[in-house]
Amino acid sequence: MILLSPSSGLFQCKNHLLLSDRTGRQIKEFARKNAANALSMANMVMGMASILSSLSGHHHAACWLVLIGYLLDLADGAVARRLDACSALGAKLDDFADFTTFGIATSLLLRTPNLMDNLLCMCYVLSVFVRLCFYSSGIPFMYRGLPCLYPSGILASASLLSGGNMVLLRVIAVPMILAMISQSFYPHDRILESQPWKKAVYAGGVLMVFCSSFSPACIYYLLWSASYFLFPMLIWSNKV
Template identity: 45%
Template sequence: MAHRQAPSQCGGFFQTKSQSCYQMKDFATALSLANMILGLFSIFCSFCQKPCGACWMLLSSFLLDMAVGTITRHLSVCSKAVLELNDFAIFTTFGLASALLLGVTGPLNSFLSTIYVLATTFRLCFYSASERNPGLSSTYRGLPCPYASCVLASTSLLTKGNTFILSCMASLMILFMMDQSYYPHDKILESESWKKMVYLGGIITLLLFPFSLTAFYCLVWSLSYIFFPDALWGDEISLRLQNRHQGK
C-alpha cells in the first residue's frame, strides 16, 4: 500500500507546483495587460490634449512594471510568453505613449518622437539579449525604458508641458537608452526594506498627493537610479550592509 501511495503524493506535489506556476503566469499576464491598457489610455489622453492624465498613466505604469518584473523573474523558464507580452506592453507604454508627450504638432517634435520610439526599440533589443546571456543576467544594457518614461512624465508635469525642456530631456533619455553602459536590476520588491519603502512612497504620492509632488518624487527616484545605479540600487550596497551587520 505504501508503494502505491508514493506516486500519488509525488503527483500531488508536482500538480500543486504546476498550478502555482500557472497562477503566477496568469497574474503576470494580467498585470502586463493592465500596463499596456494604461499606455493606451495615455495615448488617448495625449490625443485629447490632456497631458496631466497621460503623465499620470505613465507614472502608474512605471510602478506597475516593477511588480511585473518581480513576478517574471520568479517564473524562470515558464515565463517566455509573459516576457514577450511584457516587452510589447513596454513598447506601447514606455515607447509610443511616452513619445507622444513630446507632441506631433511640428516637424521637430515629430522627428524627436520618432527617434524616441526607435531608441526604445533599440533598448528592448539589448534587454532581450542581456536576459539570454547568463553572464549579464543581473544587469540591463542601456537605461531601462520605464525610467526614461518616468523622467519625461515627471518633467512634463513639473514644467506644465514646456516643449523646449521636454525636448532636451527626451534627447538625454535617448542617449542614455542607446548607451552601452550597464544598469543593475533594481529588484525593489525583492531587496532591502528601504527600497520597498521608496516603492510604497511612490504609490502613496501617486494616489493621495498633488501631481507636482508625485512628479518631484518620481523624478528624484529616477535620476538617482540614472546617476547612481550601483551606489544606490545595485547589489553592492546590499552586500556592504550585510557584511556590516555580520561584523556587528
C-alpha cells in the first residue's frame, strides 16, 4: 500500500492547475490569432453555398448568401487589426474568400444559357481576379480599383429587387467591371474602425439579414453599396 503525503498531493494539485492555466492561455492565443481567419473562412463558406444555390436554382438564397459574405468581409480585417493578428496567411485567405464570394458566386447571378451572358460572367470573374491580384494603390488607406464587395452588394440586392431581371443586371455589371479594373482611387473605409455612423450602418446591415424576405432590406444594401460606388470620397473617406 502506497501512502501519499499531503505535500505530494499539494504538488500534484499545483501541477494540474499550472497545466490547466497553460492550456487555457494557449487556447486563448490560438483564438486571438485565428478569429479573423475564421471570419474569412465563413465568408468563403457563404460564397461556396451561394454557388451551390445558384446552380440549384435557388436564386433568393444565392443573393443573400453573397450579402452575408459582404458583412463578414467588412468584419475580418477590423477583427485582425483589433486583436493584432494580421498575417500573410490571413491576407491570402481573405483574397481567396473574396474571389469565391465576390468573384465566382456573384458572377453566377449573371448566368443564363445565353452565350453572351456566359461571356459576361467570365469577364466579371476575370475583373475580380485582376482587382485582387494586381491592384495595389501604394497609398495608405486607399484602394486602386473599386473594391469587389461593393459591385457584389449592388448586383445581389438589385437582383433580389428585380426578381433576377437580366437586362438590369447586364446594365449594372458592365460599369462594375470597368470600375474594378480602373485606375481610380477609392477610400479604405474601415467601417468598424471609423465614425460611429458608419458602425451604425454596419449594424443596420446585420439587422437587415434577419429581414431578408422584405424589399426594404434589399434597398438598404443597394443604397449602401451604391453610395460607395457613386460618392466614395464624399461619403466614405476617413477624412469626412
